[in-house]
Amino acid sequence: MAGLDWESLTEATSGAVGALVSTTVFYPLDTCKTKYQAEVQSHGSQKYRNLSDVLWEAISSNQVLSLYQGLGTKNLQSFISQFIYFYGYNYFKRLYLVKSGAKFVGTKANLVVGAAAGACTVILTQPLDIVSARMQTCAFGKSKGFWETLTEGSWRDAFDGLGVSLLLTSNPAIQFTVYDQLKHRVLHRQSSKDLSPTGESSPAALSAFSAFVLGAFSKSVATVLTYPAIRCKVMIQASDSDDGDNEVGKSKSPKTFLGALYAIWKKEGILGFFKGLHAQILKTVLASALLLMIKEKISRYTWISMLALRRYLLASRRTIKSA
Template identity: 30%
Template sequence: GYLHAVKMTSEVFSYESLVHAVAGAVGSVTAMTVFFPLDTARLRLQVDENRKAKSTPAVLTDIIREEGLLAPYRGWFPVICSLCCSNFVYFYCFHCIKASWLKGKPSTPSTDLVIGIAAGIVNVLVTTPMWVVNTRLKLQGSKFHNADIRPTNYTGILDAFVQIIRREGVGALWNGTFPSLLLVLNPAMQFMIYEGLKRQLRRGSPRELSSLEVFVIGAIAKAVATAVTYPLQTIQSILRFNKPAEKSKLASSLWAVKSLLVSRVRKYGMLGLFKGLEAKLLQTVLTAALMFLLYEKIASCTFKVMGLSSSHYKKH
């Protein structure tokens, strides 16, 4: 019976991770769609330096005025595809690693952080090419206020992959990987703060949190993680969009990150690193809070439907 039990647990764990992965992917896609225009505004503020740093609604109004009503949703499909894969990979890895490592023991903030970082690294290496294509498709056809930016013409996701590989080599698909690897701290910190706050709120009583509680702790976790890592995100957007002049190796990508940070500070002061932050905070905080909420609800409903007792679900 022992082997049977082991087989059962491993099946439940892989099945559980799958539920978490699907719930995470669906939750994030829904949340992202709702707040997508805010992300468009943020990306423009980061990449297009000649855009005056206006309030988010003002930037959106400009974009709609210059480029039409659907412009804030430009690049929605590739973003949703990438996001779906990305969150699926992240949640799946996070829960698989957690299950195999903890073997049912309760988790601590430091293990959550380490597991989050591990899941994040796998995720970055697997999904960066999609995000590179993504950033380019999203900015394609935009009216830039900066003359140095060369426009691109891709007909779609596959065409973008093909053209980038043909013109810039396979390596270009991993542009900006280095800041992305540093940025795995973002979801890792977010998960750590989220799980930590969740434990605090429960304080030993295994109750399900209310929607409002999940929404609020999801928001807090994301806000802190985003503010801390935002300067790197700005650099990452610029690197993904702009084709680097020389073939970048790790050293030069370290150097690129440093020099971009420095030149940004020289040009705009420390606050230049945070240009577009309020758009980003508004968007990510709302998106993350909604995502965590949907994710918890979908996961808990699925487990209920599948008849996995709630006590089993609560353990985590």
């Protein structure tokens, strides 16, 4: 049990729980945003002129509950991806500090660490990301089940957009680099350390308000810098079906990053690369800020629980050896 990185495990668990809550709370907004981003049509023939058109379509067709189609898959993907990301992010940071002898992870090193953790996350969770995107972009009320969606194409289809997803590991890398740098400055002002009931120091935590503000700001920076790639990813992963006017778009979704870039440039011009940016910022900033707020608030209790679990496992191990 000594080989486990308990602090990284604590961060991963807290982050995964925060992701589960934030994904559920903002899922209808996420569905509207994804369908709006996936459409690529000439300005005169666009089905969705703004985000509210997607919501109105669901209401007018009595398919409001379809705004939650794919929620289970998205929750699973969010929980697993955030657990892997936060564990990898904290593990690589600690490894860097041990190997380098530095007292603090600088900006450049933080970006590399964040990208490495993001790459591990993407490779392991890409099929789930594909399935959730296709379930969201299906016509309202016509979403298929998880297994049917996953197996409707070849195994290669389950990794559509992997290249752009790896490119987008820069998004959380930028986000958590900005967040960590700001968090470090805030916590640096605190002179005292909180102690757990066992007498061991627990990881310092931000207040809920501070975590929310820092989370919102850091995600805004990352989103603006990487948005063209975000939209291309949504288009690549969007559902293709034969439902005519009920579909998100009338043409097949591009399957490569360059194909998506060309489709946007040809039909929408340069402004098309930022179509839906306001919706992306609204959803991801609120969701990310809520995630980080929850993570910071429960990390102390998660740490105490992990210490208790470690003590229990060590005691059980000693009992087994002595038997």
